[in-house]
Amino acid sequence: MKDLVVSKLRIWDSRSGAALVEDSSFTVKAGKCLAIVGESGSGKSLTCRAIMRLNKAGLRQSGDIWLGDIKLTALTEKEIRRIRGTKLCLILQNGMRAFDPSSTIGSSVRETLAWHYGWSRSEMIGKMAKAMTAVKLDDYLRILNSYPHQLSGGMLQRMMIALAIVLEPEVVIADEPTTALDTVSQFEVLQQFALLRERLGCTMVFVSHDLGCVKKLADEVLIMKNGVIVEKGAASDIFHAPRHDYTRYLVTAKTSVNQHFRRLMGGDSFVFH
Amino acid sequence: MFSIDKVSMSYRSGVFFSGKRHSVLSDISFQWTPGECLGIIGESGSGKSTLGKLLLGIQKPDSGTILWNGKAVTDHKNRRGSISAVFQDYTSSINPFYTVEKALLEPLLHIGASGKPPYPVLDSLLEQVGLDSSCRGKYPHELSGGEAQRVCIARALSTKPQCILFDEAISSLDGSVQMQILELLKELSSTEKMGFIFITHDIGAAAYLCSRLIIMQDGTIREIVHTDQLKSVETSYAKKLLNSVIL
Numbered sequence: 001m002k003d004l005v006v007s008k009l010r011i012w013d014s015r016s017g018a019a020l021v022e023d024s025s026f027t028v029k030a031g032k033c034l035a036i037v038g039e040s041g042s043g044k045s046l047t048c049r050a051i052m053r054l055n056k057a058g059l060r061q062s063g064d065i066w067l068g069d070i071k072l073t074a075l076t077e078k079e080i081r082r083i084r085g086t087k088l089c090l091i092l093q094n095g096m097r098a099f100d101p102s103s104t105i106g107s108s109v110r111e112t113l114a115w116h117y118g119w120s121r122s123e124m125i126g127k128m129a130k131a132m133t134a135v136k137l138d139d140y141l142r143i144l145n146s147y148p149h150q151l152s153g154g155m156l157q158r159m160m161i162a163l164a165i166v167l168e169p170e171v172v173i174a175d176e177p178t179t180a181l182d183t184v185s186q187f188e189v190l191q192q193f194a195l196l197r198e199r200l201g202c203t204m205v206f207v208s209h210d211l212g213c214v215k216k217l218a219d220e221v222l223i224m225k226n227g228v229i230v231e232k233g234a235a236s237d238i239f240h241a242p243r244h245d246y247t248r249y250l251v252t253a254k255t256s257v258n259q260h261f262r263r264l265m266g267g268d269s270f271v272f273h
Numbered sequence: 274m275f276s277i278d279k280v281s282m283s284y285r286s287g288v289f290f291s292g293k294r295h296s297v298l299s300d301i302s303f304q305w306t307p308g309e310c311l312g313i314i315g316e317s318g319s320g321k322s323t324l325g326k327l328l329l330g331i332q333k334p335d336s337g338t339i340l341w342n343g344k345a346v347t348d349h350k351n352r353r354g355s356i357s358a359v360f361q362d363y364t365s366s367i368n369p370f371y372t373v374e375k376a377l378l379e380p381l382l383h384i385g386a387s388g389k390p391p392y393p394v395l396d397s398l399l400e401q402v403g404l405d406s407s408c409r410g411k412y413p414h415e416l417s418g419g420e421a422q423r424v425c426i427a428r429a430l431s432t433k434p435q436c437i438l439f440d441e442a443i444s445s446l447d448g449s450v451q452m453q454i455l456e457l458l459k460e461l462s463s464t465e466k467m468g469f470i471f472i473t474h475d476i477g478a479a480a481y482l483c484s485r486l487i488i489m490q491d492g493t494i495r496e497i498v499h500t501d502q503l504k505s506v507e508t509s510y511a512k513k514l515l516n517s518v519i520l
Contacts, residue, residue, distance in 0.1 A: 039447040182317045182474035187517035212519035253449035257481045
């Protein structure tokens, strides 16, 4: 396991020259989970994509990104393509757009696995079946044979996690994986993320604007606003003693809703049986 | 006053002419009284949004009746100006070629306003939702998500309807903006005596705003519960749903 180090990352629009992310440096220790929190337009997703080098052609980036002793920013396009998937794995917000709509889930998955590992067909199905049972997609043959539109958002999200389990990456980057989901699937997907970390012991970058989810997963939190990191620190510090005004604002934004709900349910630790 | 009585709805599924139907709603009955804040919660695919469309009269149910003040809701004359809606996707809710002003005027013209646009009314509407009157000349793409959603709410308010239906109206907004909109709605319900039907999967928000919650699963109503008795829900599904709230 290796640390992921981002130093002096700057992303700008090549046409207008406007800086979108300014001088962003952070380190994710091996096996830890870093959450990037911020409102829409704060540059969270851009940072993630910069690590994968997947930003659109109109955007330029400078600065160094290291994964252990590999300098990701110095690799050629061909080399980074090998790294994506096997070492770095990106889980996206919208499952419907992450899979090819014109082919079945199974053939999308096969394509990915064949590219990275060149396994035989039966090997692939065996490994996928195991991973899919782990994320509670029990009827795996039916799911592999269906098209993305036939599955729910939560199922597609879990499918992406299953794929990540098979690929065994060193770093998993999750870009708003629970935002598009309803309460129940959000809860289930979040549980799967926790299990994924247990299984692979991988380093994780988790992007979200939902502080409830962040609280459940993250070891460290990084708060971004308008492309600048305003605060970073251990999750417990950020939630209990935020230093920056903006962090305080984010942390307290939904307290009245949450407190109201807690009061209705009669205290902090309600669980039905 | 809404009375919904034994409503069922199904969509055609499968290949053309196969005649196979997939049931989305079955045997839904409840009442909504003016001024009430009613929440409809459930997972995606539970038929919440279909129910919303039926309430708005955009679609007709296969069987059962939906009466708005005693008359059929499907006839647009019966509901004109008295029911409004705000949808989840704020980017596609406003005509991209319309300025904010024109978007706000649209429902007013529809209920028979004519002559010079009533600028003071528009300004006070914008002020009510916390926007500046300088927004009036802007186009939708110049607004942020929260601002666009507020314009949609202002537009829904413009005809002073009895009931506004919100279909996942805050789900795609940031946490802090969600909070501002919730506060706004709370204020509107107490000052304007306006009633809401609030369709969402965000149980925390629904419990914050609404006085009564309908819990739906697979197209049926599992339980109707008053928010202050949320603790004592009976069905196992409602319990599961409440347990999975992430605070």
